[in-house]
Amino acid sequence: MGTTNLTGKVALVTGGTKGIGRATAEHLLAAGASVAVCARTGAEVRAAEVELGDRALGIVCDVADAGACERMVEETVARFGRLDILVNNAGLGIFKPLREMSVEEWQLQIDVNLGGVFYCSRAALPHLSASGDGFIVNIASLASRHPFRGGTGYNASKYGLLGLTEAMLLDVRYDDVRVSIVMPGSVDTYFNGREQVPERTWRLHVDDCASAVMQLLSYPKEAHVSRVELRPSHPPRKA
Numbered sequence: 231m232g233t234t235n236l237t238g239k240v241a242l243v244t245g246g247t248k249g250i251g252r253a254t255a256e257h258l259l260a261a262g263a264s265v266a267v268c269a270r271t272g273a274e275v276r277a278a279e280v281e282l283g284d285r286a287l288g289i290v291c292d293v294a295d296a297g298a299c300e301r302m303v304e305e306t307v308a309r310f311g312r313l314d315i316l317v318n319n320a321g322l323g324i325f326k327p328l329r330e331m332s333v334e335e336w337q338l339q340i341d342v343n344l345g346g347v348f349y350c351s352r353a354a355l356p357h358l359s360a361s362g363d364g365f366i367v368n369i370a371s372l373a374s375r376h377p378f379r380g381g382t383g384y385n386a387s388k389y390g391l392l393g394l395t396e397a398m399l400l401d402v403r404y405d406d407v408r409v410s411i412v413m414p415g416s417v418d419t420y421f422n423g424r425e426q427v428p429e430r431t432w433r434l435h436v437d438d439c440a441s442a443v444m445q446l447l448s449y450p451k452e453a454h455v456s457r458v459e460l461r462p463s464h465p466p467r468k469a
């Protein structure tokens with residue numbers, strides 16, 4: 231785990247009960263931060279809060295709900311007194327060609343992967359700015375700039391997230407908030423109905439993504455790594 235010292239800092243990780251978000255929450259805690267995590271599934275949120283320990287807070291929140299995002303940010307600040315780091319990680323992938331994708335599936339993907347980042351960032355901004363050294367890290371994807379067949383909704387949401395991130399960066403840099411994007415390739419998680427496996431495969435490991443987030447946070451306030459593309463070294467060769 232990284233050597234960044236985050237003692238006294240407070241982070242909020244959306245989608246923090248499993249996968250990349252959970253690993254990121256663990257790395258943040260190991261660096262000394264207090265960490266709130268959210269997800270929609272109440273039992274998993276409660277279990278994560280216990281497993282993550284004393285400096286963790288679990289909040290049930292669907293990031294597609296703007297009001298719930300505002301309440302989550304306020305609950306985090308009420309509990310820990312401040313907010314320094316927001317990791318917008320919650321996301322889902324419904325991979326289907328255009329003709330098979332329902333309007334509801336389209337809307338869900340856009341609402342969660344793109345809307346959720348806007349809602350959480352908007353709610354968190356005053357607190358991140360008050361921190362004097364605020365940070366937003368958005369977990370996007372290599373699908374933010376590489377289209378794939380069946381990616382109509384997912385590509386749209388993640389390309390949109392790249393635009394949102396880079397414009398937001400310019401909006402808030404003079405409010406003492408840095409905004410960065412991490413764009414992983416395929417990661418071993420529960421994403422898209424897969425099973426997360428503990429051993430290393432050709433895919434990225436969740437710790438690789440968490441390490442990328444920690445590295446972004448390790449730079450001094452005057453330096454800003456704004457985009458990280460993280461890919462498996464040896465994906466299967468295409469025939």
Ligand SMILES: NC(=O)c1ccc[n+]([C@@H]2O[C@H](COP(=O)([O-])OP(=O)(O)OC[C@H]3O[C@@H](n4cnc5c(N)ncnc54)[C@H](OP(=O)(O)O)[C@@H]3O)[C@@H](O)[C@H]2O)c1
Nearest residue numbers: 245247249250269270271292293320321416417419420421
């Ligand atoms: N795995 C990959 O190959 C890969 C590659 C590139 C980028 N990413 C991105 O990485 C991020 C994390 O994905 P992951 O692979 O770690 O997936 P994961 O293992 O499925 O974990 C997703 C997490 O987000 C939560 N979540 C989902 N929808 C939510 C919502 N509407 N509101 C709040 N929480 C929600 C889930 O809990 P609940 O279901 O209980 O809400 C869970 O905690 C996503 O943005 C994804 O697009 C993943």
